[in-house]
Amino acid sequence: MNMAVELNNPEKRVLGVIQSDDNKNWTVEELSKLTKFEDQAIIVGAGQGLFEKGLVKGTETKKVFWKLGIEGVNAYTNGLLEQKLWEWVLNSKDTSMKSLQSSSIVEKHEIGIGVGLLKSLGIKLENGSFVIPENKNEINSILNERKQFLNKIQSSERGILENNLNEGLLNHFKKRKNLISSVEDITRTWIITSDGKYISSEQLEEKVLIAEITPELLQGDSWKNAEFKPYDVSLESSTPLTGKPHPMQSLIERIRSIFLEMGFTEIEGNYVQTAGWNMDALFIPQDHPAREMQDTFYLSNPKTIPIEDKMLEQWKSIHEYGGDTGSIGWGGEFSKDIAQRGLLRTHTTVNTVKYISENPNDPCRVFGIGRVFRNESIDRTHLPEFHQIEGIIMEPGANLPMLVTTLKTFYEKMGYPEVRVRPAYFPYTEPSLEIEVKWRGQWLELGGAGIFRPEVTEPLGCSSPVLAWGMGLERLAMLVLGLDDIRQLYISDLEWLKSQPVL
Numbered sequence: 001m002n003m004a005v006e007l008n009n010p011e012k013r014v015l016g017v018i019q020s021d022d023n024k025n026w027t028v029e030e031l032s033k034l035t036k037f038e039d040q041a042i043i044v045g046a047g048q049g050l051f052e053k054g055l056v057k058g059t060e061t062k063k064v065f066w067k068l069g070i071e072g073v074n075a076y077t078n079g080l081l082e083q084k085l086w087e088w089v090l091n092s093k094d095t096s097m098k099s100l101q102s103s104s105i106v107e108k109h110e111i112g113i114g115v116g117l118l119k120s121l122g123i124k125l126e127n128g129s130f131v132i133p134e135n136k137n138e139i140n141s142i143l144n145e146r147k148q149f150l151n152k153i154q155s156s157e158r159g160i161l162e163n164n165l166n167e168g169l170l171n172h173f174k175k176r177k178n179l180i181s182s183v184e185d186i187t188r189t190w191i192i193t194s195d196g197k198y199i200s201s202e203q204l205e206e207k208v209l210i211a212e213i214t215p216e217l218l219q220g221d222s223w224k225n226a227e228f229k230p231y232d233v234s235l236e237s238s239t240p241l242t243g244k245p246h247p248m249q250s251l252i253e254r255i256r257s258i259f260l261e262m263g264f265t266e267i268e269g270n271y272v273q274t275a276g277w278n279m280d281a282l283f284i285p286q287d288h289p290a291r292e293m294q295d296t297f298y299l300s301n302p303k304t305i306p307i308e309d310k311m312l313e314q315w316k317s318i319h320e321y322g323g324d325t326g327s328i329g330w331g332g333e334f335s336k337d338i339a340q341r342g343l344l345r346t347h348t349t350v351n352t353v354k355y356i357s358e359n360p361n362d363p364c365r366v367f368g369i370g371r372v373f374r375n376e377s378i379d380r381t382h383l384p385e386f387h388q389i390e391g392i393i394m395e396p397g398a399n400l401p402m403l404v405t406t407l408k409t410f411y412e413k414m415g416y417p418e419v420r421v422r423p424a425y426f427p428y429t430e431p432s433l434e435i436e437v438k439w440r441g442q443w444l445e446l447g448g449a450g451i452f453r454p455e456v457t458e459p460l461g462c463s464s465p466v467l468a469w470g471m472g473l474e475r476l477a478m479l480v481l482g483l484d485d486i487r488q489l490y491i492s493d494l495e496w497l498k499s500q501p502v503l
């Protein structure tokens with residue numbers, strides 16, 4: 001072979017290194033170190049160029065690493081579902097399905113899967129109760145193996161190489177949702193071919209290819225005869241990691257711009273509120289179950305926040321006998337002390353109601369996106385802190401079709417054209433609606449809406465109809481981001497965050 005082979009500078013240097021050992025498979029890292037090209041993309045490009053000229057042979061090895069998924073982290077810390085159930089079966093006097101359903105050892109939605117897992121371990125349901133089988137020790141050792149498996153996976157930050165894991169257990173966990181997840185790692189190596197080995201340096205001609213177009217280059221004449229490095233769009237490249245907003249923040253921005261574009265003005269409010277504004281102003285009876293400690297975070301500091309007596313008197317008359325609204329109220333005795341208790345707002349409707357009280361006669365369209373607090377235990381679809389998208393339209397002649405159209409327009413702009421409303425109940429609206437959006441063939445409830453009752457608007461001095469709604473932001477985020485666990489939004493899972501599109 002006496003033909004001259006044209007190589008660019010990285011190719012020449014990379015070939016030089018690969019030629020130095022006939023039998024070695026060179027990795028990108030090794031070549032990068034020896035050629036002093038720090039950018040690994042240059043090495044990969046050079047390797048590809050040499051391969052196309054038949055001077056080297058490349059191999060790609062894919063390695064699969066397994067890490068704990070979101071449920072896996074949960075199982076690692078709190079125990080596997082079947083483990084919890086098995087311990088319950090072993091230690092309970094009453095092992096009936098009924099008693100399981102009323103116990104709090106696992107979440108309601110886990111029971112079905114859990115029972116399936118128990119059955120697959122050979123634990124049978126007889127007459128509605130679980131029976132401890134003969135092979136108790138066998139079950140214990142299976143569960144122990146599963147636990148060890150998760151421990152092993154957890155022990156390395158980058159995950160455990162697939163080949164180092166027990167195949168049976170791996171297949172078992174692969175079938176279970178979100179317990180483990182895989183990461184692929186591709187290693188490229190190059191080895192010399194016989195053509196590459198015997199090519200002499202005289203046969204190599206260095207070609208200068210322009211890889212970067214600069215203003216200087218274009219200002220002169222040299223580009224006219226230059227050769228440009230072609231792009232190879234088929235090559236894999238690393239995704240540059242740049243800072244970007246959290247998906248929740250991006251979503252909030254998107255919602256904000258939709259309401260602004262629909263002519264709404266944004267309002268804000270404090271997390272700390274009184275029961276009076278959060279509930280009494282909304283005609284929520286003082287003995288309503290949602291007011292209980294287990295649903296609402298009452299504050300010990302400030303325990304009470306004073307409210308103007310004029311306002312308290314208004315609510316008192318409305319709640320006790322309907323004031324002069326024509327309503328008969330709730331009856332009973334209204335407590336001004338209860339109204340002045342401090343709490344963390346349980347919904348953002350408190351913001352819109354306060355807004356009306358400050359501007360009772362100015363027609364308006366306002367919205368707010370804010371955090372609310374409810375004393376709920378955390379699970380797949382519940383968080384004690386979440387956000388609501390709240391809004392009102394107040395103007396003479398405002399009516400129900402206007403409300404429905406506004407909500408439909410909002411969801412349509414979000415990318416969900418199929419929206420329906422259903423009758424619902426809230427103490428402060430009449431009529432009251434539930435808003436549902438169609439997603440993957442299913443109707444999902446995303447919020448409540450309605451027209452404020454006179455018991456709410458009249459004490460505030462407002463005489464126009466007020467259309468109101470409050471929708472869950474995290475629920476919507478789950479649709480937009482395709483999540484089946486709400487906790488994913490807030491666990492700061494860097495891998496997940498990196499892979500999220502900028503909304």
Ligand code: PHE
Nearest residue numbers: 347349448449450468469470
């Ligand atoms: N505040 C209600 C909730 O938290 C939603 C709602 C707002 C309903 C306004 C009607 C009117 O679910």
